[in-house]
Amino acid sequence: MIDFDKLIHNHVKREEKPKVIGRYYPSEIGSCLRKIWFSYKYPKETESELLKIFKIGDMLHNFVVEVIKSEKNPDVELIDAEMPFELKMKNFVISGRVDDIVLLKANNKNILVEVKSISNVNKLEKAKPQHVMQLQLYMFATKIRDGMLLYVDKRNLKSKVFTIPYDEIEAIKALERFSILHEHLSNNTIPEPEAKLDEEKSWMCKYCEYRDLCEEADINGKKDR
């Protein structure tokens, strides 16, 4: 009998290079800063279950591209589906493959669309703040001022769209997060447990592979005080 789970596991597995301080990834901006810090200081291989979730995200992205390109949808035109991203700051660079963005044209307007797969679109009432932050950063870098967050339900391809106007203050706030991260990494000081301290972000801790280290850091921090 073929073990197909094993074949999928082998297929999604990828070689990961250690991250280098000074090079940051736009897709991480909405994550807990302490978690990103840990990923530089104590790199871990991405778990197979998470890689499979990423794969579903890629597959849905390709599906959205197919829908936009379809001759049956003449009102929208695909401009780009694989956009390079690079922002050179004074002391560091933000760059990387942006694989959840498509650029389309509708009503003579170029719109940057961030595509996110979701497990139940009916439960979603507003765009998730970490996704809005990411999109603001992309709009800042590309100088495209019209954004949309498109959520697609993994179960039934139902979708929900949120229009996100460009907000320079929010884009700058996103950039500042990288500066804070860079400072902490360069000075070897651990950031605050951001997700733990914020009710809206506390769900992130449930999926965080650095929970134990984070707990330990807080206990040691209290002892040192």
Ligand code: SF4
């Ligand atoms: S456990 Fe929560 S607060 Fe700690 S690093 Fe992970 S996400 Fe951040």
